[in-house]
Structure formats: C-alpha cells, structure tokens
Amino acid sequence: MRKVTALCKGASFAALAAAGIAPAHAETRGYVISWFGTATYVKDFKSSCPQNKNGGGAEWMIRDLMSIGYSKAEATKLAEGGEVSGPLRDKLSMRAVVNGKNVSIYNYPDAVPDPDIETVSGKFAYGFDLGGKNEAHKFIDPETGEKVDNQLWRAIGCTASFRAEPPAMPFPEEVSWNAMVETSPGFAIMITAEDFSKDGKVSITLNRVTQHLERDAAGNIMSSASYALDPSPKSHNVLEGELKNGVITITPKDIYLQAEMPFYPEIALRNAHMRMKLKPDGQLEGYWGGYFSRERFSYMITSRPGHGGDSIGIYHAVKKMADASPDPQTGQNEEISSTWRIEAVPAYLSTLDGKIVANAVLPAHPPAQVASADSTK
Amino acid sequence: MNKLMKPTFSTAAAAASVLSGWLLAQDVSAAASAPASANAPLSWRLGPGQYRQTIVEVFGPSISITGRFDPEYRQDGLLTIGARTASISASGVERYDELAENIAAQVVDERNRDTLIPCKPASATASDEACARQFLSAAGRLLYRRALTEEEIAASVKLAGIVSQAKHDFYAGLAGALGNMLLSPNFLYVYKTFEPDPEQNGKLRLDGYSKASVLSFFLWNAPPDDALLSAAENGEIHTKKGLRRQVDRMLASPSLENGVRAFFSDMLGFSEFETLAKDPMFFPRFTPRVIDQAQEQTLRTIVDLLVVRQGDYRDLFTTPDTFLTRSLAALYGIPIVDTTDNGQPERWIPYSFPADDPRAGILSHASFVALHSPSGRSSPTDRGKALREYLLCQAVPSPPADVSFAVVQDTNHPVYRTARERLGAHATDAACSGCHKITDPIGLALENFDSAGGFRTTENGAQIDTSGELNGTKFDGPVGLAKALRSDPALTACVATRAVAYASGRTPRRGDAELKRIQAEFADNRYNFVELLREVALSDALFSVPPQATQLVTAR
Numbered sequence: 001m002r003k004v005t006a007l008c009k010g011a012s013f014a015a016l017a018a019a020g021i022a023p024a025h026a027e028t029r030g031y032v033i034s035w036f037g038t039a040t041y042v043k044d045f046k047s048s049c050p051q052n053k054n055g056g057g058a059e060w061m062i063r064d065l066m067s068i069g070y071s072k073a074e075a076t077k078l079a080e081g082g083e084v085s086g087p088l089r090d091k092l093s094m095r096a097v098v099n100g101k102n103v104s105i106y107n108y109p110d111a112v113p114d115p116d117i118e119t120v121s122g123k124f125a126y127g128f129d130l131g132g133k134n135e136a137h138k139f140i141d142p143e144t145g146e147k148v149d150n151q152l153w154r155a156i157g158c159t160a161s162f163r164a165e166p167p168a169m170p171f172p173e174e175v176s177w178n179a180m181v182e183t184s185p186g187f188a189i190m191i192t193a194e195d196f197s198k199d200g201k202v203s204i205t206l207n208r209v210t211q212h213l214e215r216d217a218a219g220n221i222m223s224s225a226s227y228a229l230d231p232s233p234k235s236h237n238v239l240e241g242e243l244k245n246g247v248i249t250i251t252p253k254d255i256y257l258q259a260e261m262p263f264y265p266e267i268a269l270r271n272a273h274m275r276m277k278l279k280p281d282g283q284l285e286g287y288w289g290g291y292f293s294r295e296r297f298s299y300m301i302t303s304r305p306g307h308g309g310d311s312i313g314i315y316h317a318v319k320k321m322a323d324a325s326p327d328p329q330t331g332q333n334e335e336i337s338s339t340w341r342i343e344a345v346p347a348y349l350s351t352l353d354g355k356i357v358a359n360a361v362l363p364a365h366p367p368a369q370v371a372s373a374d375s376t377k
Numbered sequence: 378m379n380k381l382m383k384p385t386f387s388t389a390a391a392a393a394s395v396l397s398g399w400l401l402a403q404d405v406s407a408a409a410s411a412p413a414s415a416n417a418p419l420s421w422r423l424g425p426g427q428y429r430q431t432i433v434e435v436f437g438p439s440i441s442i443t444g445r446f447d448p449e450y451r452q453d454g455l456l457t458i459g460a461r462t463a464s465i466s467a468s469g470v471e472r473y474d475e476l477a478e479n480i481a482a483q484v485v486d487e488r489n490r491d492t493l494i495p496c497k498p499a500s501a502t503a504s505d506e507a508c509a510r511q512f513l514s515a516a517g518r519l520l521y522r523r524a525l526t527e528e529e530i531a532a533s534v535k536l537a538g539i540v541s542q543a544k545h546d547f548y549a550g551l552a553g554a555l556g557n558m559l560l561s562p563n564f565l566y567v568y569k570t571f572e573p574d575p576e577q578n579g580k581l582r583l584d585g586y587s588k589a590s591v592l593s594f595f596l597w598n599a600p601p602d603d604a605l606l607s608a609a610e611n612g613e614i615h616t617k618k619g620l621r622r623q624v625d626r627m628l629a630s631p632s633l634e635n636g637v638r639a640f641f642s643d644m645l646g647f648s649e650f651e652t653l654a655k656d657p658m659f660f661p662r663f664t665p666r667v668i669d670q671a672q673e674q675t676l677r678t679i680v681d682l683l684v685v686r687q688g689d690y691r692d693l694f695t696t697p698d699t700f701l702t703r704s705l706a707a708l709y710g711i712p713i714v715d716t717t718d719n720g721q722p723e724r725w726i727p728y729s730f731p732a733d734d735p736r737a738g739i740l741s742h743a744s745f746v747a748l749h750s751p752s753g754r755s756s757p758t759d760r761g762k763a764l765r766e767y768l769l770c771q772a773v774p775s776p777p778a779d780v781s782f783a784v785v786q787d788t789n790h791p792v793y794r795t796a797r798e799r800l801g802a803h804a805t806d807a808a809c810s811g812c813h814k815i816t817d818p819i820g821l822a823l824e825n826f827d828s829a830g831g832f833r834t835t836e837n838g839a840q841i842d843t844s845g846e847l848n849g850t851k852f853d854g855p856v857g858l859a860k861a862l863r864s865d866p867a868l869t870a871c872v873a874t875r876a877v878a879y880a881s882g883r884t885p886r887r888g889d890a891e892l893k894r895i896q897a898e899f900a901d902n903r904y905n906f907v908e909l910l911r912e913v914a915l916s917d918a919l920f921s922v923p924p925q926a927t928q929l930v931t932a933r
Contacts, residue, residue: 185719211719214703216661224662225707228716348712356712 027196030358031189031284032213034221035343037173039126039287041142042163048122049158056160060310063115064092106302109315117313119321120157125150127339128273128289132323149337152292155317159310166341172301176263184260186213188227189344190358191248199244206237208258224360226348234258250274264300268293270335282362284344291335294322420568421882422463424449424456426639430599432480435519436493440483444476449648453884454766455875456643461882477559484555485548504541504550509534513554521563522600523586571922583920585609592914595880597632598639624914628907637684638676644875646767647672649748656753660829662708670705671743677725678739683906690872690904691863694738697730708743710832735825738859743830750828754788757796757820764819770871774812794837797821818846822858873899876913891918
C-alpha cells in the first residue's frame with residue numbers, strides 16, 4: 001500500500017461527510033466482514049457440559065426416532081445404518097400435529113415436546129455486560145475477566161454443531177456463510193480516526209455493500225478488494241467509539257445489517273457492544289454482543305434441518321434461555337443476550353457515485369516469500 | 378467421426394498415418410533445402426487461436442470448441458514461426474478428429490441448421506445431392522481458404538450421400554462430409570502455392586489464395602473473408618492498387634483488433650500463462666481469474682493505445698493508462714470503483730495511474746512481472762532475460778548446467794535479505810557474472826513488484842534498492858527503467874523485426890534491406906504500429922518466392 005492517507009484525504013471529504021463521518025484531517029480505513037458467527041468457547045467443554053448427553057447427529061436422530069415409537073435398539077440400528085431417508089425422514093419431520101393435520105416440526109417447533117437438551121453450566125463465555133440483572137446467568141469473559149451476559153451460548157454451547165473453536169465456525173453457520181459469501185452482498189466497516197497509532201476517539205460506520213465478497217486463491221476472503229456501499233439507509237449504522245491499546249470499543253447502540261437467507265435474515269443487535277483488535281496483519285478481529293431476536297436465531301437454525309443438528313432441541317433451549325424483552329401478554333422473553341465473533345479484512349470502499357471513502361490498509365512489511373524448487377537464477 | 382466414413386478416412390490412427398505421410402511429402406523438399414526460419418516455409422499448421430477463429434468466421438460464435446490442441450512450440454521468439462515446422466501427432470489427430478466430429482454435429486444440429494445451412498433437402502431422411510453440394514462447396518471454400526476443385530466437391534458430396542443413405546438422415550451425411558473437411562490437411566494447414574508470374578517470364582509468384590491467407594492471418598489472425606477470396610479469384614490482389622485497397626480495408630476492419638491481440642500474445646509469450654502458478658499462501662490475491670485478466674489487461678492497453686488511439690509504440694512502456702477489474706485492482710493494491718450489480722461479471726474499467734505512481738507501462742503489469750517470476754519469489758534475472766529476449770530481440774544464454782542457485786533461491790537467507798544481495802553473492806561466481814550483468818540490472822529495477830505483481834517497498838524487512846541500468850543508461854525504479862527502454866532503439870527495431878517474422882514465417886536475416894526500410898518507415902511514422910502493419914503487409918518480403926519453391930516446381 002502507498003499514499004493511503006493522502007489518497008483518502010484527497011478524494012473523500014464530501015463522501016465521508018455523506019457517510020456520516022466528519023473529521024477534517026482523519027484517516028478512514030475500510031474493511032469487509034470476512035467471518036461472522038456465534039462466539040464459541042469450548043476449552044472447558046467437559047466441565048461446562050458434564051452430562052454430555054446431547055451427542056451428535058446420530059444421537060439426535062435416535063431421540064427423534066424414539067419419539068415416533070421406535071425402540072432404542074431399533075432407532076440406534078436405523079440411525080447408525082444411515083437408513084433414515086425418504087418416507088421415514090418425512091415422517092420424522094412431519095410429526096407435529098396442528099389442527100389435526102401433520103405439519104413440519106421445523107415450521108411448528110412448539111407443536112412437539114421439548115427434547116430438553118443439556119445447556120451450558122460452566123463459568124466462561126465471551127461477551128459483554130448488557131445490563132442483565134440475573135447474577136446466576138452471568139458468565140466470565142475469558143479475555144476480559146468481566147461478568148457478561150450471553151444466554152445464547154448457554155442454550156447452544158453443549159450441542160455438537162456449535163462445538164467449534166475459531167478459526168473453525170459452528171457448522172450450521174459455516175454452511176450458511178459459505179453459501180452466502182459468493183452470492184449475497186457483504187458487510188462493510190469503516191473506521192475513522194485522527195491517528196490509528198494513538199489512543200483516541202473513532203467513528204465506526206457499518207453498511208452493506210452492493211457486491212458479494214471475493215475469495216482469494218487460498219479460499220479466504222480477499223484483502224484489498226474494492227466494494228461499493230449500498231446507499232440504502234436500511235443497513236447504515238454510525239457508531240461512536242474509542243481506540244485504546246489497539247482495541248476499538250463503542251458506545252452501545254442498536255445496529256442493523258440486512259442479511260440474506262440461508263444466513264440470518266438480519267444481523268440485528270439491540271444494545272450492541274463491540275471490541276475489535278487492529279491486528280498487525282491489517283485485519284480486524286473481535287466480538288460484537290447484544291440482544292438478538294430468538295425468533296431470528298431459530299429461523300436460521302430450523303430453516304435448514306440437519307445442518308443444525310438438533311434444531312428442535314436448540315429452538316426450545318433458546319426459547320427457555322431468552323432473557324430480555326418479555327412479551328407483554330405471554331411473558332415469554334423474545335430476545336436473548338448473545339455474542340458474535342467477527343473478523344474483517346481490509347477493503348477499499350466507495351460510494352456508488354465513484355468516491356473512494358475508505359482505504360484498505362495492509363501491513364508495511366509483507367510476509368517473507370518462499371524459496372521454490374525451480375531452476376531459474 | 379461417423380462410422381460410415383471410416384472406409385474413406387478410416388480410424389484416427391490411420392488418419393494420422395495418411396496425414397503425416399501427406400504432410401511429409403509436402404514439406405520434406407522444403408525442409409531439406411534450408412531451415413524453416415531461414416527460408417520462407419511453404420506451409421504452417423493452424424494455431425489454436427486461428428482454428429477457433431476460423432470456426433467462428435465460418436459458422437459463428439455459437440459453435441463451442443472444447444478440447445485441447447497439439448502443443449505449440451516457440452522458434453525464433455514466436456509460436457507462429459514454430460508452427461511452420463509443426464507436425465500433428467497421432468494423438469493430435471485423434472483430438473482433431475473429435476473436434477471435427479463435434480463441430481460438424483453442432484453445425485447440422487436442429488438448433489443451428491436453419492441458420493448455417495443455406496438450403497433444405499427434399500427429404501430429411503435421404504440424401505440430397507444439390508443441397509449437399511451447395512453447402513459443402515460454400516463451406517469448403519471458407520475452410521480451405523480457396524475454391525474447391527470439382528473433384529473435391531464431388532468426393533465430399535458422394536461421402537455425404539453414402540452416409541445419408543445408410544443412416545436415413547440427410548444431416549448425418551452432411552456432418553460426415555463436413556467432419557472430413559475439418560480433419561483434412563487442407564484445413565489444418567495453410568499452404569503457400571505458386572503459379573507462373575505473368576509479369577516476369579520464367580518466374581513464380583504466390584497465387585492469389587495464398588496471398589489472401591498470408592494477409593488475413595497476419596492482420597486478423599483469421600481466414601480470408603469472402604471479399605478477400607474474391608480479390609484472390611479475380612486477380613485484384615496481384616495488382617498494387619488492388620492489394621493496397623484490400624490492406625486498407627483490413628486495417629480499417631474491427632477484425633484488426635483480433636490480429637493485433639494475436640501478434641502481441643505471441644510476441645510477449647502469453648502462452649506461458651497456461652503453466653503459470655503462484656503459491657496461494659504468499660500470493661493469495663493471484664487468483665485463477667487474475668491469470669486470465671492479467672493477459673487481458675495488457676492486450677486491452679495495447680489495442681487502446683496502438684489501434685484505437687494510433688499512438689506511439691514506445692509509449693506502451695510508459696503509459697499510465699490501462700484497464701482494470703476489481704480482481705486486478707486488489708492484486709495491485711489500489712481502489713477501483715465498480716458499481717456492477719451483485720453477481721454480474723467483473724467489468725473492465727479504464728484506469729490511469731497517478732503521475733508519480735511507480736506503476737506505469739506494460740512492464741509493470743502482472744502479465745510481465747508475474748509471468749516472468751517463479752511461483753514463490755521474484756526473479757530479477759528472469760525479468761531481465763525476458764525483457765531482452767521478448768522486447769529487444771536479444772538472446773541471453775541459458776545458465777551452465779552445474780551452477781548452484783542455492784543462495785539465489787534462499788529467500789529466507791539470514792544475511793542476504795533482498796534479491797539484490799542474493800544475486801550479488803551468486804554473481805561472484807565468474808561463470809555466472811557475465812550473463813547476470815546483462816539481465817540483473819534490468820530486473821532489479823522491477824523489484825518493487827513481487828512474484829505475483831503486487832507492490833512492495835521492502836523484502837524481509839529490508840528496503841528494496843531499485844536502481845538499475847540498461848545498455849549504459851542508469852535509472853532508478855520501474856518508471857526509470859520504462860523510460861530508458863522507451864529510448865532504446867532496439868525496442869522499435871525488435872517489434873518491426875517480429876512483425877515481419879510473424880507475417881512471413883521467417884526471421885529476416887541481419888542486415889536485410891527490406892527490414893531496414895520497414896524499420897525506417899516505422900520511425901518516420903512516429904512508431905505508429907498500424908502503419909508498421911501496413912508497411913509489412915505491402916512489403917515485397919511478404920509474398921516473396923523462396924528458392925526451394927522454384928526447386929520444387931522444377932522437380933515436379
């Protein structure tokens with residue numbers, strides 16, 4: 001990279017202002033989110049899930065088969081023999097009964113009994129203090145040591161499909177993400193600071209872009225690609241933040257990013273918190289937290305049966321663990337405290353009318369090249 | 378190929394035998410008298426691009442051509458010259474057989490026949506001599522680049538009839554006869570044929586069809602169109618005025634872009650992209666898409682400057698103007714505004730590098746710096762060698778067989794952190810230093826570009842020194858090199874030499890008077906490349922009769 005600051009300053013004052021960023025002598029760096037998924041913490045799995053009763057896909061299938069009348073031995077034989085397909089699979093998924101008719105359990109998860117999956121009883125989870133009053137629900141963040149709210153992790157953390165350690169993504173989210181990356185528009189982050197080498201105030205803007213993300217030759221999301229910002233205000237979020245010791249945090253605020261099926265229909269966090277590290281390789285890495293709609297989460301999980309493992313068990317666990325926004329009539333909490341891990345790679349961002357509003361900033365010293373077994377001089 | 382055709386052109390192996398024997402008879406006498414590049418050869422094998430373009434010109438772009446061709450090889454710096462001595466292997470004949478069968482099937486397919494076949498048979502389940510004759514004689518004229526003889530037409534019509542009757546399908550017969558044509562040496566090879574020159578008693582001249590093919594493949598990389606074949610048939614092409622009219626028409630045609638692209642793809646060695654790869658761990662932005670786009674960037678830049686703007690050839694090496702896609706911009710580390718809708722193919726966007734940018738001219742394109750680098754590191758030596766060989770027409774010797782490259786290749790060397798330092802240590806070997814003196818001072822100026830063409834200022838944490846030298850001119854950095862190259866008279870002399878060689882199939886001898894004249898005209902025309910093409914196309918050198926042609930005619 002070269003002349004990054006100059007280029008940005010020279011080209012983008014008006015656009016920065018239009019995008020909600022006003023500092024007169026600031027530098028604006030652009031990124032696109034290259035990884036987004038539930039923030040997992042599985043180092044203490046044994047102590048967090050002492051019953052270890054949820055098992056994986058086979059165990060879930062056995063439970064389902066038993067729920068329609070098979071003995072454990074019969075269910076085990078069927079599930080482990082891989083014979084659960086065709087009419088039997090249909091029978092399993094259509095076992096909910098509503099108004100006397102068989103309907104899909106994935107459309108009517110409340111019409112089948114709660115499988116009562118094991119939930120996390122451990123001490124640690126990533127997150128933020130969202131103001132939850134129930135001390136018994138609090139986790140300790142392994143990075144900050146602070147008490148945090150993250151009931152989503154409590155609900156899903158003992159399921160096999162969410163037992164993933166970064167850079168691995170939870171399986172259902174990985175499947176959705178990989179399907180989405182090369183088709184659906186990406187999400188952009190712009191960070192404006194007076195001096196990125198010093199502590200101080202920053203401004204953060206989140207937007208959708210008009211193009212899908214580009215992959216590089218190694219299959220990762222490409223650094224320093226160019227994207228145009230979607231001018232729709234729907235996914236435009238301006239946040240106040242602070243840079244301290246290379247970590248960016250924000251003043252809590254609601255955020256909304258329109259997403260696409262089969263990923264989350266929206267990334268909507270109420271009372272959103274963030275902490276993101278500016279890494280030496282130019283990338284961002286960190287966590288976003290906030291209250292997430294239990295319905296949105298369940299929609300992602302139940303819309304792709306199989307990918308989410310025990311979708312119905314997760315649905316009921318999330319419903320039980322939801323800890324905010326009670327429905328005035330039923331008292332059911334409709335939001336759940338949650339934490340999400342994000343990574344973002346440097347990207348050039350422009351407005352649709354051609355102004356470069358943020359630059360990709362890559363490290364000054366590229367990685368060492370490798371010797372290859374060629375015969376050239 | 379249709380089974381019923383086998384008795385005529387039996388199996389692919391037998392076809393190979395027939396083809397090889399035929400070609401041997403045609404070329405042996407020519408090859409025996411002199412090396413191909415020293416004398417103008419009497420035939421050449423259609424290159425993949427020429428084959429594809431011929432099918433496009435004759436049958437349209439909807440005919441898909443899938444499959445590989447026999448490998449090409451480079452001689453005297455050009456694949457086009459290598460094609461003059463290229464044979465077809467037995468496996469190659471099988472591939473051509475498959476291509477021919479596939480193309481013929483597409484032409485007669487129900488989706489295409491109403492457009493591509495100018496008549497309808499009386500019955501679709503029986504032979505129809507009149508319709509077969511109409512189609513095969515017209516298609517054959519374009520495929521063979523000459524009118525077919527009555528014997529050739531009759532044989533093709535007969536073959537079509539036999540197959541039609543046997544299969545109760547007129548179009549199967551037509552496909553069989555067309556496939557046979559596509560496998561014929563008359564299609565796969567372009568022949569120069571000669572006739573007595575009415576202007577010079579006792580001398581020979583190229584016949585009109587041969588002149589038409591030489592011109593069209595030179596300027597369009599495509600077979601002659603109907604107008605050019607007509608000019609060959611009515612003798613217009615033999616008159617100075619008529620020839621000039623045809624050349625003017627061809628230079629004004631949109632097809633010229635195709636010819637210019639083919640010439641520079643050959644001259645710049647773009648066939649090497651087929652085997653180009655970079656280590657994705659270290660050069661992740663060098664994607665498969667970039668490999669295709671790197672060539673296209675340079676070709677678009679060339680066409681824009683030399684054809685559209687009729688600019689100075691030397692400016693190719695200093696121009697800030699080019700075209701980029703999002704993928705290329707990411708590789709180069711620069712922003713680009715592309716508002717293409719999601720999911721649409723990347724657009725090519727005109728782009729001008731700032732005046733003080735280290736990237737200018739085609740030397741800074743990935744098509745040069747990445748093409749001439751190993752997969753895991755840059756190579757000043759490879760780049761310097763390529764510049765001398767491809768752009769200055771100067772030969773650089775290959776390294777001795779017993780030289781150790783250990784230090785040069787050790788990019789993690791604890792002491793020699795930059796390529797300059799490693800080459801400095803390597804070149805202390807007297808056996809190496811001579812050649813490195815003519816390559817490395819050029820290539821070191823391009824060290825701001827890594828193996829994939831990305832920009833950098835450091836290597837292993839050490840600042841990169843990009844000072845260099847070209848034939849006594851010292852400079853700093855890639856832009857300095859580009860300016861020095863622009864001023865080197867060998868640059869323009871080389872492209873003129875390559876143009877003559879590309880058109881005629883032979884490299885002109887040193888001191889060749891006609892080449893000198895063409896080079897002088899090129900200078901007088903301010904290095905206008907289109908004018909260079911005109912000079913070559915109208916040159917006596919292009920249609921000269923080689924001595925071996927006279928010997929061949931006399932012997933017969």
